[in-house]
Amino acid sequence: xxxxxxxxxxxxxxxxxxxxxxxxxxxxxxxxxxxxxxxxxxxxxxxxxxxxxxxxxxxxxxxxxxxxxxxxxxxxxxxxxxxxxxxxxxxxxxxxxxxxxxxxxxxxxxxxxxxxxxxxxxxxxxxxx
Numbered sequence: 001x002x003x004x005x006x007x008x009x010x011x012x013x014x015x016x017x018x019x020x021x022x023x024x025x026x027x028x029x030x031x032x033x034x035x036x037x038x039x040x041x042x043x044x045x046x047x048x049x050x051x052x053x054x055x056x057x058x059x060x061x062x063x064x065x066x067x068x069x070x071x072x073x074x075x076x077x078x079x080x081x082x083x084x085x086x087x088x089x090x091x092x093x094x095x096x097x098x099x100x101x102x103x104x105x106x107x108x109x110x111x112x113x114x115x116x117x118x119x120x121x122x123x124x125x126x127x128x129x
Contacts (some may be wrong), residue, residue: 005031005047011055 006014011030018026027033027048033041077085097116104123106113115123 005051007051008055011051015052 014030018029024043027043027045032048033043102117103114118124
């Protein structure tokens with residue numbers, strides 16, 4: 001067993017070679033484990049799966065925008081039963097918005113436009129729909 005975690009093509013090749021083994025054993029054989037104080041091996045499947053996806057070219061960004069509850073932003077929202085639409089802190093943080101910021105709402109044919117108001121109550125966006 002290797003103490004070095006395999007990555008890239010080497011990881012994919014090893015996974016193919018160990019196709020008959022259970023997932024945990026495959027991850028362990030590829031170096032995705034740590035030793036506990038008692039000497040037992042703790043397999044890190046999440047890190048292993050992330051490495052396999054990265055080796056296959058699927059980009060995962062652990063530092064990407066998340067809302068703290070494990071969900072990724074989707075840029076899609078739905079109207080709640082009470083008629084409200086919640087944008088979420090992921091987007092407000094990305095836009096640098098703060099509690100108390102005010103907006104002017106402009107209704108278009110199939111869209112809603114929010115123009116941020118400045119401290120004088122004037123919209124900072126342009127007036128087109």
